[in-house]
Amino acid sequence: MDIAIIGAGNVGAALAKGWAKKGHNLYIGVRHPDDAKYAALKSQLGAQAKFVTPAEAAKAASVILLATPWGQTEQAVKSLGPVSGKIIIDATNPLKPDLSGLTHNGDTSAAETIQSWVPDAKVIKAFNTVGANIMEKPEVRGYKAMMYFCGNDSQARQTVKKLISDIGFEPVEAGDLKEARLLEPLAMLWIKSAYAFGMGRDFAFGLLKAS
Template sequence: MNIGVIGAGNVGRALGNAFQVAGHRVVYGVRNPESSRYQDLRESGNTQLTNIEKAVRDTAVTLLAVPWQAVKETVELIPDWDGKILIDCTNPIKLDFSGLDFEQGLSGAEQIAIWANGARVVKCFNQTGADNMVHPHYETSKTLMFAAGDEQEALETAIKLAREIGFNAVSAGKLHISRQLEELAWLWIHLAIKEGWGTSFAFALMKR
Protein backbone atom coordinates (compact mmCIF):
# COMPACT_ATOMS: atom_id res chain seq x y z
CA MET A 1 0.00 0.00 0.00
CA ASN A 2 1.08 3.58 -0.66
CA ILE A 3 0.97 5.49 2.62
CA GLY A 4 1.35 9.24 2.98
CA VAL A 5 2.82 10.62 6.19
CA ILE A 6 2.16 14.31 6.66
CA GLY A 7 4.87 15.57 8.98
CA ALA A 8 8.39 14.27 9.46
CA GLY A 9 8.96 14.80 13.16
CA ASN A 10 9.55 12.03 15.70
CA VAL A 11 6.11 10.44 15.35
CA GLY A 12 5.91 10.78 11.58
CA ARG A 13 9.35 9.28 11.05
CA ALA A 14 8.77 6.46 13.54
CA LEU A 15 5.54 5.45 11.80
CA GLY A 16 7.00 5.94 8.34
CA ASN A 17 9.97 3.70 9.14
CA ALA A 18 7.70 1.06 10.67
CA PHE A 19 5.49 0.94 7.59
CA GLN A 20 8.48 0.72 5.29
CA VAL A 21 9.79 -2.25 7.27
CA ALA A 22 6.32 -3.82 6.93
CA GLY A 23 6.62 -3.56 3.15
CA HIS A 24 4.62 -0.43 2.38
CA ARG A 25 5.71 2.47 0.19
CA VAL A 26 5.88 5.64 2.27
CA VAL A 27 5.67 9.18 0.94
CA TYR A 28 6.41 12.00 3.37
CA GLY A 29 4.58 15.27 2.78
CA VAL A 30 6.03 18.45 4.28
CA ARG A 31 5.65 22.17 3.66
CA ASN A 32 9.21 22.69 2.44
CA PRO A 33 10.73 19.50 1.04
CA GLU A 34 14.00 21.33 0.28
CA SER A 35 14.64 22.24 3.92
CA SER A 36 17.91 21.03 5.43
CA ARG A 37 15.83 19.39 8.18
CA TYR A 38 14.92 16.64 5.73
CA GLN A 39 18.28 16.04 4.08
CA ASP A 40 18.46 12.50 5.46
CA LEU A 41 15.04 11.69 3.98
CA ARG A 42 16.00 13.12 0.59
CA GLU A 43 19.16 11.01 0.58
CA SER A 44 17.36 7.84 1.61
CA GLY A 45 17.08 5.36 -1.21
CA ASN A 46 13.65 4.02 -0.23
CA THR A 47 11.83 7.17 0.91
CA GLN A 48 10.00 9.76 -1.14
CA LEU A 49 9.76 13.34 0.14
CA THR A 50 7.41 15.82 -1.46
CA ASN A 51 4.90 18.55 -0.68
CA ILE A 52 1.74 17.85 1.27
CA GLU A 53 -0.67 18.07 -1.64
CA LYS A 54 1.27 15.57 -3.77
CA ALA A 55 1.74 13.17 -0.86
CA VAL A 56 -2.02 13.04 -0.33
CA ARG A 57 -2.78 12.76 -4.04
CA ASP A 58 -0.34 9.90 -4.64
CA THR A 59 -1.23 7.65 -1.70
CA ALA A 60 -4.22 5.57 -0.60
CA VAL A 61 -4.03 6.37 3.12
CA THR A 62 -2.72 9.51 4.81
CA LEU A 63 -1.37 9.74 8.35
CA LEU A 64 -1.50 13.19 9.92
CA ALA A 65 1.44 13.74 12.30
CA VAL A 66 1.97 17.49 12.63
CA PRO A 67 1.77 19.72 15.74
CA TRP A 68 -1.79 20.54 16.73
CA GLN A 69 -1.39 24.25 16.00
CA ALA A 70 -0.63 23.39 12.36
CA VAL A 71 -3.42 20.87 11.85
CA LYS A 72 -6.24 23.04 10.51
CA GLU A 73 -4.07 24.86 7.99
CA THR A 74 -2.49 21.60 6.90
CA VAL A 75 -5.66 19.60 6.20
CA GLU A 76 -7.30 22.58 4.49
CA LEU A 77 -4.50 22.58 1.90
CA ILE A 78 -6.55 19.80 0.31
CA PRO A 79 -9.85 21.34 -0.89
CA ASP A 80 -11.53 17.96 -1.29
CA TRP A 81 -10.21 14.76 0.28
CA ASP A 82 -12.60 12.83 -1.97
CA GLY A 83 -13.18 9.91 0.39
CA LYS A 84 -9.52 9.27 1.20
CA ILE A 85 -8.70 7.73 4.56
CA LEU A 86 -7.11 10.24 6.93
CA ILE A 87 -5.64 8.72 10.09
CA ASP A 88 -5.32 11.37 12.78
CA CYS A 89 -2.22 10.76 14.92
CA THR A 90 -2.36 14.15 16.64
CA ASN A 91 -3.49 15.40 20.04
CA PRO A 92 -4.95 18.88 20.70
CA ILE A 93 -2.28 19.90 23.20
CA LYS A 94 -2.33 23.51 24.37
CA LEU A 95 0.60 25.74 23.45
CA ASP A 96 1.63 26.08 27.10
CA PHE A 97 1.55 22.28 27.47
CA SER A 98 -0.93 22.56 30.32
CA GLY A 99 -3.42 20.07 28.93
CA LEU A 100 -5.76 19.42 26.02
CA ASP A 101 -7.83 22.01 24.18
CA PHE A 102 -11.32 20.77 23.30
CA GLU A 103 -12.93 23.60 21.35
CA GLN A 104 -16.73 23.62 21.56
CA GLY A 105 -16.56 20.28 23.34
CA LEU A 106 -15.21 18.46 20.29
CA SER A 107 -12.25 16.12 20.22
CA GLY A 108 -9.36 16.99 17.97
CA ALA A 109 -10.37 14.22 15.58
CA GLU A 110 -13.92 15.54 15.32
CA GLN A 111 -12.59 18.99 14.50
CA ILE A 112 -10.36 17.48 11.82
CA ALA A 113 -13.38 15.70 10.34
CA ILE A 114 -14.97 19.14 9.92
CA TRP A 115 -11.85 20.80 8.48
CA ALA A 116 -10.82 17.95 6.13
CA ASN A 117 -13.62 18.15 3.58
CA GLY A 118 -14.56 14.71 2.29
CA ALA A 119 -12.04 12.72 4.36
CA ARG A 120 -12.84 9.47 6.14
CA VAL A 121 -11.19 10.29 9.47
CA VAL A 122 -9.94 7.66 11.91
CA LYS A 123 -8.24 8.34 15.24
CA CYS A 124 -5.22 6.10 15.77
CA PHE A 125 -1.47 6.20 16.61
CA ASN A 126 -1.95 9.05 19.09
CA GLN A 127 -1.97 7.25 22.44
CA THR A 128 1.73 6.66 22.98
CA GLY A 129 5.12 8.07 22.09
CA ALA A 130 7.42 7.63 19.13
CA ASP A 131 9.65 5.16 21.01
CA ASN A 132 6.74 2.74 21.33
CA MET A 133 5.97 3.14 17.65
CA VAL A 134 9.51 1.97 16.90
CA HIS A 135 9.39 -0.80 19.53
CA PRO A 136 5.75 -1.74 20.28
CA HIS A 137 6.69 -5.17 21.69
CA TYR A 138 7.36 -5.59 25.40
CA GLU A 139 8.49 -8.75 27.17
CA THR A 140 4.99 -9.83 28.16
CA SER A 141 2.70 -7.92 25.81
CA LYS A 142 2.25 -5.64 22.83
CA THR A 143 1.52 -1.95 23.13
CA LEU A 144 -2.21 -1.28 23.02
CA MET A 145 -3.47 0.97 20.23
CA PHE A 146 -7.12 1.98 19.96
CA ALA A 147 -8.71 3.21 16.75
CA ALA A 148 -11.99 5.11 16.41
CA GLY A 149 -13.93 6.10 13.34
CA ASP A 150 -17.39 6.39 11.83
CA GLU A 151 -16.67 4.62 8.54
CA GLN A 152 -16.11 0.88 8.92
CA GLU A 153 -13.71 0.30 6.03
CA ALA A 154 -11.49 3.18 7.11
CA LEU A 155 -11.54 1.96 10.72
CA GLU A 156 -10.62 -1.58 9.70
CA THR A 157 -7.80 -0.25 7.52
CA ALA A 158 -6.26 1.67 10.43
CA ILE A 159 -6.51 -1.36 12.71
CA LYS A 160 -4.93 -3.61 10.10
CA LEU A 161 -2.04 -1.19 9.58
CA ALA A 162 -1.47 -0.86 13.32
CA ARG A 163 -1.36 -4.63 13.72
CA GLU A 164 1.08 -4.95 10.83
CA ILE A 165 3.64 -2.84 12.68
CA GLY A 166 3.28 -4.71 15.96
CA PHE A 167 0.50 -3.08 17.98
CA ASN A 168 -2.35 -4.84 19.72
CA ALA A 169 -4.88 -2.75 17.82
CA VAL A 170 -8.59 -2.78 18.60
CA SER A 171 -11.61 -0.67 17.80
CA ALA A 172 -12.84 1.77 20.46
CA GLY A 173 -15.98 2.64 18.49
CA LYS A 174 -17.16 5.71 16.62
CA LEU A 175 -15.18 8.91 16.10
CA HIS A 176 -16.83 10.69 19.04
CA ILE A 177 -14.87 8.43 21.41
CA SER A 178 -11.67 10.12 20.17
CA ARG A 179 -11.89 12.55 23.06
CA GLN A 180 -11.27 9.68 25.47
CA LEU A 181 -8.38 8.45 23.32
CA GLU A 182 -6.84 11.92 23.39
CA GLU A 183 -7.25 12.01 27.16
CA LEU A 184 -5.56 8.61 27.33
CA ALA A 185 -2.72 10.08 25.30
CA TRP A 186 -2.47 12.99 27.72
CA LEU A 187 -2.24 10.54 30.62
CA TRP A 188 0.68 8.80 28.88
CA ILE A 189 2.37 12.17 28.27
CA HIS A 190 1.76 13.26 31.88
CA LEU A 191 3.30 10.07 33.26
CA ALA A 192 6.21 10.12 30.82
CA ILE A 193 7.19 13.76 31.27
CA LYS A 194 5.59 15.31 34.34
CA GLU A 195 5.81 12.25 36.58
CA GLY A 196 9.23 11.27 35.29
CA TRP A 197 8.40 7.78 34.04
CA GLY A 198 10.26 8.29 30.80
CA THR A 199 9.08 6.84 27.52
CA SER A 200 9.82 3.14 28.00
CA PHE A 201 6.36 2.11 29.15
CA ALA A 202 3.06 1.44 27.41
CA PHE A 203 -0.58 0.63 28.07
CA ALA A 204 -1.69 -2.96 27.46
CA LEU A 205 -5.03 -4.77 27.19
CA MET A 206 -5.77 -7.90 29.24
CA LYS A 207 -8.87 -10.09 28.98
CA ARG A 208 -10.07 -13.05 31.01
Protein backbone atom coordinates in the same frame (compact mmCIF):
# COMPACT_ATOMS: atom_id res chain seq x y z
CA MET B 1 -0.63 0.48 0.20
CA ASP B 2 0.11 4.07 -0.83
CA ILE B 3 0.39 6.15 2.35
CA ALA B 4 0.94 9.90 2.65
CA ILE B 5 2.67 11.02 5.84
CA ILE B 6 2.11 14.70 6.59
CA GLY B 7 4.87 15.85 8.92
CA ALA B 8 8.23 14.08 9.23
CA GLY B 9 8.87 14.76 12.91
CA ASN B 10 8.90 12.25 15.77
CA VAL B 11 5.63 10.50 14.90
CA GLY B 12 5.82 10.77 11.10
CA ALA B 13 9.35 9.38 11.01
CA ALA B 14 8.66 6.53 13.46
CA LEU B 15 5.60 5.30 11.55
CA ALA B 16 7.30 5.79 8.17
CA LYS B 17 10.13 3.46 9.25
CA GLY B 18 7.67 0.79 10.41
CA TRP B 19 5.52 0.94 7.28
CA ALA B 20 8.56 0.99 4.98
CA LYS B 21 9.67 -2.31 6.54
CA LYS B 22 6.25 -3.76 5.65
CA GLY B 23 6.62 -2.75 2.00
CA HIS B 24 4.18 0.17 1.84
CA ASN B 25 4.81 2.98 -0.67
CA LEU B 26 5.32 6.18 1.28
CA TYR B 27 4.84 9.79 0.22
CA ILE B 28 6.35 12.00 2.89
CA GLY B 29 4.53 15.32 2.65
CA VAL B 30 6.68 18.18 3.91
CA ARG B 31 6.74 21.86 3.07
CA HIS B 32 10.36 21.82 1.89
CA PRO B 33 11.07 18.33 0.48
CA ASP B 34 14.67 19.20 -0.48
CA ASP B 35 15.63 20.47 2.99
CA ALA B 36 18.92 18.90 4.13
CA LYS B 37 17.35 18.07 7.50
CA TYR B 38 15.58 15.10 5.85
CA ALA B 39 18.81 13.51 4.56
CA ALA B 40 19.12 10.93 7.36
CA LEU B 41 15.46 9.89 7.15
CA LYS B 42 15.65 9.69 3.36
CA SER B 43 18.56 7.30 3.53
CA GLN B 44 16.87 5.21 6.24
CA LEU B 45 13.64 4.87 4.25
CA GLY B 46 15.31 4.28 0.88
CA ALA B 47 13.59 4.17 -2.49
CA GLN B 48 10.24 3.23 -1.00
CA ALA B 49 9.69 6.78 0.26
CA LYS B 50 9.31 9.87 -1.89
CA PHE B 51 9.66 13.28 -0.24
CA VAL B 52 7.13 15.60 -1.86
CA THR B 53 4.82 18.47 -0.92
CA PRO B 54 1.76 17.73 1.25
CA ALA B 55 -0.58 18.20 -1.76
CA GLU B 56 1.48 15.81 -3.94
CA ALA B 57 1.56 13.26 -1.11
CA ALA B 58 -2.20 13.44 -0.53
CA LYS B 59 -2.90 13.09 -4.26
CA ALA B 60 -0.74 9.96 -4.55
CA ALA B 61 -2.14 8.11 -1.53
CA SER B 62 -5.39 6.53 -0.39
CA VAL B 63 -4.42 6.83 3.29
CA ILE B 64 -3.07 10.05 4.81
CA LEU B 65 -1.42 10.21 8.23
CA LEU B 66 -1.59 13.60 9.96
CA ALA B 67 1.43 13.98 12.24
CA THR B 68 1.58 17.74 12.72
CA PRO B 69 1.48 19.88 15.86
CA TRP B 70 -2.17 20.70 16.63
CA GLY B 71 -1.63 24.43 16.08
CA GLN B 72 -0.44 23.74 12.51
CA THR B 73 -2.95 21.05 11.66
CA GLU B 74 -5.72 23.16 10.13
CA GLN B 75 -3.22 24.81 7.79
CA ALA B 76 -1.71 21.39 6.96
CA VAL B 77 -5.13 19.85 6.19
CA LYS B 78 -6.12 22.79 4.02
CA SER B 79 -2.87 22.44 2.05
CA LEU B 80 -3.72 18.86 1.01
CA GLY B 81 -6.17 19.67 -1.77
CA PRO B 82 -9.09 17.30 -2.45
CA VAL B 83 -9.26 14.37 -0.03
CA SER B 84 -12.78 13.13 -0.71
CA GLY B 85 -13.08 9.39 0.05
CA LYS B 86 -9.54 9.15 1.43
CA ILE B 87 -8.73 7.79 4.87
CA ILE B 88 -7.14 10.37 7.17
CA ILE B 89 -5.43 8.94 10.24
CA ASP B 90 -5.34 11.61 12.91
CA ALA B 91 -2.38 11.12 15.28
CA THR B 92 -2.53 14.65 16.67
CA ASN B 93 -3.19 15.71 20.23
CA PRO B 94 -4.68 19.17 20.81
CA LEU B 95 -2.19 20.11 23.51
CA LYS B 96 -2.15 23.48 25.20
CA PRO B 97 1.15 25.22 24.42
CA ASP B 98 2.44 24.66 27.99
CA LEU B 99 1.40 20.95 27.83
CA SER B 100 -0.79 21.42 30.93
CA GLY B 101 -3.85 19.93 29.23
CA LEU B 102 -5.96 19.75 26.07
CA THR B 103 -7.65 22.57 24.21
CA HIS B 104 -10.64 20.29 23.45
CA ASN B 105 -12.40 18.87 26.47
CA GLY B 106 -15.33 16.52 26.81
CA ASP B 107 -17.84 17.72 24.24
CA THR B 108 -15.64 17.56 21.13
CA SER B 109 -12.18 16.40 20.00
CA ALA B 110 -9.41 17.28 17.58
CA ALA B 111 -10.43 14.33 15.41
CA GLU B 112 -14.02 15.58 15.06
CA THR B 113 -12.72 19.08 14.33
CA ILE B 114 -10.57 17.68 11.51
CA GLN B 115 -13.58 15.74 10.18
CA SER B 116 -15.54 19.03 10.09
CA TRP B 117 -12.80 20.56 7.87
CA VAL B 118 -12.92 17.60 5.42
CA PRO B 119 -16.42 16.13 5.68
CA ASP B 120 -15.95 13.84 2.65
CA ALA B 121 -12.82 12.15 4.04
CA LYS B 122 -12.87 9.22 6.46
CA VAL B 123 -11.11 10.35 9.62
CA ILE B 124 -9.79 7.68 11.97
CA LYS B 125 -8.11 8.55 15.27
CA ALA B 126 -5.04 6.40 16.00
CA PHE B 127 -1.41 6.54 17.07
CA ASN B 128 -2.02 9.36 19.57
CA THR B 129 -1.92 7.51 22.89
CA VAL B 130 1.78 6.66 23.33
CA GLY B 131 5.07 8.38 22.66
CA ALA B 132 6.78 8.20 19.29
CA ASN B 133 9.64 6.30 20.96
CA ILE B 134 7.22 3.40 21.57
CA MET B 135 6.04 3.57 17.92
CA GLU B 136 9.61 2.70 16.90
CA LYS B 137 9.24 -0.67 18.69
CA PRO B 138 5.80 -1.21 20.23
CA GLU B 139 6.81 -4.11 22.41
CA VAL B 140 7.41 -4.04 26.15
CA ARG B 141 8.90 -7.07 27.93
CA GLY B 142 7.68 -9.34 25.15
CA TYR B 143 4.12 -7.95 25.12
CA LYS B 144 2.64 -5.89 22.31
CA ALA B 145 1.62 -2.37 23.28
CA MET B 146 -2.03 -1.65 22.52
CA MET B 147 -3.30 1.04 20.18
CA TYR B 148 -6.88 2.29 20.39
CA PHE B 149 -8.45 3.57 17.20
CA CYS B 150 -11.88 4.95 16.35
CA GLY B 151 -13.76 6.36 13.36
CA ASN B 152 -17.15 6.38 11.68
CA ASP B 153 -16.41 4.31 8.56
CA SER B 154 -16.14 0.60 9.36
CA GLN B 155 -14.14 -0.29 6.22
CA ALA B 156 -11.68 2.51 6.91
CA ARG B 157 -11.37 1.24 10.49
CA GLN B 158 -10.39 -2.21 9.14
CA THR B 159 -7.76 -0.67 6.85
CA VAL B 160 -6.27 1.30 9.72
CA LYS B 161 -6.44 -1.74 12.01
CA LYS B 162 -4.13 -3.56 9.59
CA LEU B 163 -1.78 -0.55 9.42
CA ILE B 164 -1.64 -0.48 13.23
CA SER B 165 -0.76 -4.21 13.25
CA ASP B 166 1.90 -3.58 10.61
CA ILE B 167 3.66 -1.22 13.04
CA GLY B 168 3.59 -3.98 15.67
CA PHE B 169 0.83 -2.76 18.01
CA GLU B 170 -2.19 -4.72 19.20
CA PRO B 171 -5.04 -2.74 17.59
CA VAL B 172 -8.08 -2.16 19.80
CA GLU B 173 -11.35 -0.85 18.30
CA ALA B 174 -12.93 2.05 20.15
CA GLY B 175 -16.07 2.76 18.11
CA ASP B 176 -17.12 5.95 16.35
CA LEU B 177 -15.03 9.07 15.89
CA LYS B 178 -16.66 10.80 18.85
CA GLU B 179 -14.78 8.34 21.07
CA ALA B 180 -11.69 10.41 20.25
CA ARG B 181 -13.03 12.43 23.18
CA LEU B 182 -11.73 9.53 25.29
CA LEU B 183 -8.56 8.78 23.32
CA GLU B 184 -7.19 12.34 23.44
CA PRO B 185 -7.36 12.58 27.28
CA LEU B 186 -5.73 9.12 27.40
CA ALA B 187 -2.80 10.64 25.52
CA MET B 188 -2.72 13.41 28.11
CA LEU B 189 -2.52 10.77 30.85
CA TRP B 190 0.45 9.19 29.03
CA ILE B 191 2.16 12.59 28.75
CA LYS B 192 1.54 13.47 32.41
CA SER B 193 2.71 10.01 33.53
CA ALA B 194 5.88 10.43 31.48
CA TYR B 195 6.73 13.99 32.47
CA ALA B 196 4.83 14.95 35.65
CA PHE B 197 4.45 11.63 37.49
CA GLY B 198 8.03 10.45 37.01
CA MET B 199 7.48 7.43 34.78
CA GLY B 200 9.59 8.60 31.83
CA ARG B 201 8.74 7.87 28.19
CA ASP B 202 9.63 4.20 28.12
CA PHE B 203 6.21 2.69 28.79
CA ALA B 204 3.02 1.90 26.90
CA PHE B 205 -0.56 0.93 27.65
CA GLY B 206 -1.32 -2.78 27.31
CA LEU B 207 -4.44 -4.92 27.32
CA LEU B 208 -4.84 -7.83 29.74
CA LYS B 209 -7.61 -10.11 28.52
CA ALA B 210 -8.78 -13.14 30.46
CA SER B 211 -9.89 -14.91 27.28
